[in-house]
Amino acid sequence: MIRFILVSVAFILSAPLFSQTMPKFELTKNGFEPIVISVDSTSAPVIYKKVNNWVQTYYKNPREVLKGNIENEEIRLEAVILNAFKLKIAFSNFNYNLWYSLTIQIKDNKIRVSIIENKVTLTDGTRWAGTLGTFFDNDGNIKTKNIEQKEEVEKAINSILNSLSNYINNKNKVEW
Template sequence: MKKVILTAFLFFSIYSYSQSTEFVLNKDGFTDYLVIDAPQKSASMLYEKTIEWINKTYNNPREVIKANIKDDYVRLEGIKSDLYCYSPLGLPVCFDVRYQIEVSFKDNKYKFDIAQLEEYVKPSQYTSGGWRGLMTDNSTSGFFKKDGSIKGGYKNYLQNIPDYFNNLQKSLSDYINSTGMQAQKKDW
């Protein structure tokens, strides 16, 4: 019986530590989603705080929210200018990135899921341009050498992608936990 309990404890410990707490981009891929604990917060409260956060964070919140089901999930779409860069000949070439994030809610936790990433390629004589998948199928092999190190042209820029989404998720978490942006009181 002790062995069964010990095995169950070890399995639970390994599982709980395997949950990502921040987005990471490496040769194995890009973190798919994060599950964030929100103790003593109902799914309804998490939903309401997320809608408030979107309204305060984005310039055009009605255009940003692409779908929502009350107390279940919100899908939003945003664009970040010059988020994805590389430096083929020492000069940076940057691309705007369009993303979709789904935030799903359960009592005491929410899931922050990057559902889609696309880069904008400007039209040229070689390409018609437009939005195209970035890290499609979670493939990041083009950014890394076989030994796992970052290819030279991406070295100074690749961390921008996970940093941006980590900061965005932290902003939401802070708002939910009331340590971030607060409603401004207007003294009349």
């Protein structure tokens, strides 16, 4: 009985070590580090087709966002996240759009996703003088006043990553 309890406890404690967690983008002073997503037992051509299909379903105007396409190797997109974050200045709230480049590099069993901030604009199209890097101090620590904005941007960016990962790993498939 004691052996059974010990084995059960060891199994429960080790389970998180074996489960695969979805990597997430984290905003730093220098932007976002690339993320690698595993795609079990899937060749590069199959992944490439799935990524292309995801672009067609995820983006409203896929032809407009598609900027580079190397068959079975890489897809590059440029798009915008409307109202990605808001800043309170004086007594007013201002919403900002985040224009980004998304590069998806494809190999057998995995993809590498990179995202780069192109520009930030107000919702009226006026370009913001700052960058996402201005949320951080010189040491790379998030400024207290920008914690909420950092979280909003990460949530928006990671929703794109989650959608892509779920699509290529068939987690969105609905049986009907």
